Amino acid sequence: MDVVVIEPRKGRHCAECRQGPLTMHIREFNAPLCLVCADLAHLAYLPRGSAALTRRAREASSLSAVVVRFNRRRRRYERQGLLVEEAALARAESACLADAEARARRRERDAARRAGEDVRFTAxxxxxxxxxxxxxxxxxAQDIATHSAARGSGRVGRTAAGRSLRQAR
Incomplete structure (x- = not known):
């Protein structure tokens, strides 16, 4: 179970030390606590974006917290980043720099493989x-297949029902 830190939309004040407005807080007994009172002030903020950096920083850190913010339109909390120890973040950044070229080559190979799969799937x-x-x-028929088989389109060609069409033969 991860510690969840909230990035509030409104200015909140700590229930314990009365500091505020807070940029981040945790909820304890339904009251906001600042990161200092929650003993999380020594953690560094890592925004979302790089999956490899996030994964490595979380693995290297003995204590981490997930930062979330409420999205009013979707009516749910969405992940904004992590709070991790600074030493773990530094180790993760150096590990990511060390193998950045290998990950870039793998991304290129995967993109080429997916393009070939898309051509076969469309055919x-x-x-x-x-x-x-x-x-x-x-x-x-080619136009329909190209339109419905577009990756990430959410159309029937990419759903489980669409994939089952070619397996039903």
Whole structure:
């Protein structure tokens, strides 16, 4: 179970020392406590963004806390970053710098692999559309498959139901 630190939208004051307005606090017994009173003031803030840096910093730190902020539109708390020990953050940054080139090469290989998979998936989806709808013009079937198979589109071609179409044959 992680310690959760809240980044408030309104200016809150510490229930114990009355300092405020607080940029970050934890909730204890339904009252806000500043990081000094919660003995978390020695931790460094690591904003979200780099998964490798976050993972390594959390592993190297003996104490960490997740920083969240409430999103009114979505009506939920969303992760903003981590609080970790400064020494752990420094070790994680040096480890990330040491293997940055290898991770960049892996990202390039993965992008090329995914592009090949997308081409194959679009071709299979085109064939399945033509099988299910024999009177559909091939150019139209290709357009439909390209549109619905776009990665990250949320369209039916990328859902479990869409993937099951090609496995049902």
């Amino acid at each position: 299979e989806l085109t064939a399945e559309i033509l099988r299910l709808f024999p009177r559909c013009p091939p150019a139209r």
